[in-house]
Amino acid sequence: MTYDVAAVRAHFPALEEGAAHFDGPGGAQVPGLVADAVAGTLRAAVSNRGIRSAAERRADDIVTGARRAVADLLAGEPGGVVFGRSMTQLTYDMARALAKEWRPGDEVVVTTLDHDANIRPWVHAAEPRGVTVRRAGFDPASGELEVEAVAGLLTGRTRLVAVTAASNLLGTRPDIPAIAERVHAAGALLYVDGVHLTPHSLVDAGRFGADFYVCSPYKFLGPHLGVLAADPALLRTIHPDKLLASADAVPERFELGTLPYELLAGTTAAVDFLARLVPGKGSRRERLAVSMAALERHERAMLERLEAGLAGIAGVTFHGSPRRDRTPTTLFSLDRVAPADAYRLLAERGVNAPAGHFYALECSRGLGLGDAGAIRAGIAPYTDESDVDRLVEGVREIAG
Numbered sequence: 001m002t003y004d005v006a007a008v009r010a011h012f013p014a015l016e017e018g019a020a021h022f023d024g025p026g027g028a029q030v031p032g033l034v035a036d037a038v039a040g041t042l043r044a045a046v047s048n049r050g051i052r053s054a055a056e057r058r059a060d061d062i063v064t065g066a067r068r069a070v071a072d073l074l075a076g077e078p079g080g081v082v083f084g085r086s087m088t089q090l091t092y093d094m095a096r097a098l099a100k101e102w103r104p105g106d107e108v109v110v111t112t113l114d115h116d117a118n119i120r121p122w123v124h125a126a127e128p129r130g131v132t133v134r135r136a137g138f139d140p141a142s143g144e145l146e147v148e149a150v151a152g153l154l155t156g157r158t159r160l161v162a163v164t165a166a167s168n169l170l171g172t173r174p175d176i177p178a179i180a181e182r183v184h185a186a187g188a189l190l191y192v193d194g195v196h197l198t199p200h201s202l203v204d205a206g207r208f209g210a211d212f213y214v215c216s217p218y219k220f221l222g223p224h225l226g227v228l229a230a231d232p233a234l235l236r237t238i239h240p241d242k243l244l245a246s247a248d249a250v251p252e253r254f255e256l257g258t259l260p261y262e263l264l265a266g267t268t269a270a271v272d273f274l275a276r277l278v279p280g281k282g283s284r285r286e287r288l289a290v291s292m293a294a295l296e297r298h299e300r301a302m303l304e305r306l307e308a309g310l311a312g313i314a315g316v317t318f319h320g321s322p323r324r325d326r327t328p329t330t331l332f333s334l335d336r337v338a339p340a341d342a343y344r345l346l347a348e349r350g351v352n353a354p355a356g357h358f359y360a361l362e363c364s365r366g367l368g369l370g371d372a373g374a375i376r377a378g379i380a381p382y383t384d385e386s387d388v389d390r391l392v393e394g395v396r397e398i399a400g
């Protein structure tokens with residue numbers, strides 16, 4: 001199915017401001033339909049969830065609708081979809097809840113490829129309980145995290161492994177199903193950060209073998225919040241701190257306070273938008289499969305054009321040379337321009353390609369880029385050839 005990028009772009013009011021956006025890995029621009037869903041919810045009568053008034057029922061429908069939408073996106077179960085303010089908040093909360101059962105001498109494994117939001121919450125939960133944190137290292141030359149790097153750290157005391165499904169710095173994608181097999185054979189749980197992968201690829205969290213899969217709607221054309229998906233049966237075994245009066249049911253027991261109904265409505269609209277990127281038939285999940293496959297082909301073509309253009313410019317160094325599949329994200333430096341200056345000079349040309357470590361701090365340091373990091377260009381559903389050419393031209397000008 002052909003991907004009509006001009007038709008997709010027409011849905012994004014923000015693009016009318018004229019910038020070429022390569023900052024999607026930090027947060028995507030949003031289709032008008034998503035903004036309308038958020039505003040429409042704020043304009044409508046909405047109370048707390050309930051069954052008596054129309055306003056209560058609307059709130060309830062919004063929540064159950066958003067759980068169904070996310071379950072379709074991730075091939076999960078609606079009853080295992082937890083909403084929170086961000087992936088970071090959900091991960092801190094889950095780490096604290098799981099750590100209640102950890103004992104001194106237990107172990108958790110994190111990776112140096114990960115965003116800090118999938119490292120620090122586990123370190124902070126582990127340290128006060130005498131739980132050892134082991135770090136699986138990635139290969140700085142390729143940017144790959146090998147299965148053995150994780151598997152080699154597993155012991156009979158490993159309680160949990162936290163690993164990314166895709167590096168937000170390099171785009172490399174660890175082999176999660178293979179890691180899951182080893183983690184489960186060791187009797188541990190697998191917590192997968194899907195924030196950077198979910199916008200670019202059809203996810204099947206179950207097939208991945210993820211016990212927990214977290215992502216953030218604002219990276220996949222939705223509003224700012226976070227999502228955690230897990231088997232409801234697993235969630236029922238976990239008891240987070242919660243208010244005495246609040247629901248003890250799953251998934252509600254993990255959702256502290258009142259949910260942001262307008263953002264949930266926006267999340268459903270974002271999933272529906274993704275399912276309609278190209279025309280298709282069938283269930284929303286089936287349409288998502290067709291749409292995400294078309295999106296992947298489009299984004300791959302844009303990435304290839306970008307990397308070919310940048311490769312022809314003297315003084316451009318790419319970081320990592322991934323052998324396997326990766327997301328359409330590329331990280332590069334310029335020999336004669338500091339990352340922060342390149343970022344500013346590109347922004348002055350209307351090209352938004354930020355530089356930094358993007359909170360993948362251990363990854364940036366492991367690559368030898370320190371805390372300054374490098375320039376990251378991420379392809380998004382609305383990226384077209386003219387955007388790519390503007391970035392390449394901008395880099396050519398400032399590199400010279």
Ligand SMILES: Cc1ncc(COP(=O)(O)O)c(C=O)c1O
Binds near residue numbers: 026086089115164
């Ligand atoms: C790979 C990855 N994980 C986690 C996060 C944190 O997500 P949130 O802002 O929802 O806490 C980000 C944000 O950039 C990310 O890119």
